[in-house]
Amino acid sequence: MSTLSEDERDIVALAGEFVDERVRPRVRDYESVDKYPAEFIEEMKKMGFFGLLAPAEHGGADVSAACFARVTEELARGWMSLAGAIGGHSVITYLIRAFGTPDQRERYLPPMADGTLRATMALTEPGGGSDLQAMRTHAVADGDDLLITGSKTWISNARHSGLIGLLCVTDQDARPAHQGMSVLLVEPGEGLHISKNLPKLGYRGVEACELVFDRMRVPASAVLGGAPNEGWAQMMRGLEVGRIQVAARAVGVAQAALDDAVTYAQERESFGKPIWKHQSVGNLLADMATKVQAARLLTEDAARRLDEGVRADMEAGMAKLFASEAAMQVALDAMRVHGGYGFSKEFEVERYFRDAPLMILGEGTNEIQRNVIAAQLIARNPIN
Ligand SMILES: Cc1cc2nc3c(=O)[nH]c(=O)nc-3n(C[C@H](O)[C@H](O)[C@H](O)COP(=O)(O)OP(=O)(O)OC[C@H]3O[C@@H](n4cnc5c(N)ncnc54)[C@H](O)[C@@H]3O)c2cc1C
Structure with a gap:
């Protein structure tokens, strides 16, 4: 967060307020019935979230990848689907910006920046x-x-x-x-x-x-x-953005699960004390918090590398691999902390547990990430 500009920190804070005030109180109305969140999407358009990676000259916010990741994390902390709504769109924005002809940039980037055109x-x-x-x-x-x-x-x-x-x-x-x-x-x-x-x-x-x-x-x-016939290399570059975005979504889901577990562990009592004071539960919380922070830092590191304009496939793969596995584990551990209520539709934890696996599978499965990481590891460290 400290490496973001003041304007970028404001954008992240705006996303956080939107999530706390608008999304979290109402997410169940949409999620439980699989309803398209038209009102949230419209608000996200107005706040410029569809134009985060579009150049300023085309009406975009033109933020760093590090800021983009933090906004994604905030949205996913409220509801992973909202972060997903800007995912592929942002990859295509990045591709048109990086590789598009002048005509393609003029035609697509302005409406993509304000969300009237979604990709x-x-x-x-x-x-x-x-x-x-x-x-x-x-x-x-x-x-x-x-x-x-x-x-x-x-x-x-x-x-x-x-x-x-x-x-x-x-x-x-x-x-x-x-x-x-x-x-x-x-x-x-x-x-x-x-x-x-x-x-x-x-x-x-x-x-x-x-x-x-x-x-x-x-x-x-x-x-x-x-x-x-230039598309493969173009798309592989775009997938670096996509994988950082998926990693950030995982961090957001994991943070939400951790937050709920920390609250519940103080409210719920057994054997005459709040459950967090039982060492097993306290240890769970400590490990969860450590995983979330490690996932966030890996994601930020990959995003910074992308911002520096250097190849970031290994770092994006590492972030996506670690953050998604962490999110799955943290969601499961949040369920443990909630006991039987973790399995109930009354609490949000079951949603985190249902949303977390997508980050393991999407944007290239984690098996594929390991292949990418291993190949880059050898390419960057040849013995002859
Ligand atoms: C909700 C959702 C949304 C999605 N959105 C999009 C989208 O917007 N655009 C898009 O293009 N795709 C999208 N996807 C697709 C997603 O990216 C693919 O499902 C994913 O890449 C895996 O492909 P597959 O399902 O065909 O699995 P397969 O490729 O059939 O893989 C099956 C299994 O074999 C393993 N495997 C395969 N090859 C190897 C190998 N070489 N080494 C090790 N293991 C291997 C895989 O890791 C996996 O465990 C989405 C998927 C879901 C579920």
Whole structure:
């Protein structure tokens, strides 16, 4: 927090107030019935949360990745789904900002900054999300256009997005396959079918859907940056932002679980004293607090590296791996502290426990993060 500018600290504080005053008192009204949180999203637009990573010249807040992570954490402390609503959107903002043509930047960044245009990213396919190089969705030239065929699944915020950052194959003969991939900036229209919302354990309120592209026609100018077959490297850079965002979501969920456990452990008594005074419960709280802080610092470290403009895939992977596993454990331990009430819908703890696993699976599973970390570890420390 100390490394943020004064303006950035104000933005984080604004997110915290929004969560405490608006979100936490009402989250159950939406979450329990899986209702889209339209009013929260509108408020988030007004507060500029969809434009955190957009450049100031295009109306964005243009904050550091470290500030973006802290705002994400605050939103997730209230409800992880709200942090998810700015997740893919912010990755695509970052990609257009970093790699977009002047026309793409002019067309998309201003409405993305104020949230009137929301974006999602589409990588995962029904046949697999980890092995992205085996993806089948492809686009072929047809005159001045491209025709897209294939399907993507688990695409968050699909119905509410006016722009899809689609990773697909544009050169089917390229070997290795990643050299023949592009990111297409696709505006939903004829030829795109969006399935009904996929039912899920947590991360409720915001939808995840399957997208089917049936020879969907887009102009060749939809290729991010204008030149095809650059998409893999572009998206890998975007995923550094995405993984820092997922790590920050995990920190927020873990912090919420810790806060609730600390409160409950002082209110609840057994054997004539508050339960935190039983050493087993006190130790649980101590370990939970330590994990949350370690996860936050790893996330901040990865974000700082991104802000310095250097490769951050190992650090983002470490943050995402550690923070998500910590969030799952802290959510479970918060349930232990609450005893039987932790299992009850009367308390928020069961929601943290349902939301935490997504951070283990999403934005590349933790097994994939370990592969990324190990590969970078060796690449940065070769013995010859
Ligand atoms: C609620 C939700 C929202 C999502 N939102 C989006 C979104 O907006 N956009 C998007 O593109 N995707 C999204 N996803 C998809 C998510 O990123 C994928 O589910 C994830 O990447 C894993 O892919 P998979 O489900 O196909 O699992 P698989 O790739 O089939 O993996 C299955 C298992 O095998 C393991 N595994 C696979 N390969 C390896 C390997 N090489 N080494 C070690 N272990 C391996 C995995 O770790 C996992 O344990 C979302 C998913 C969910 C559940």
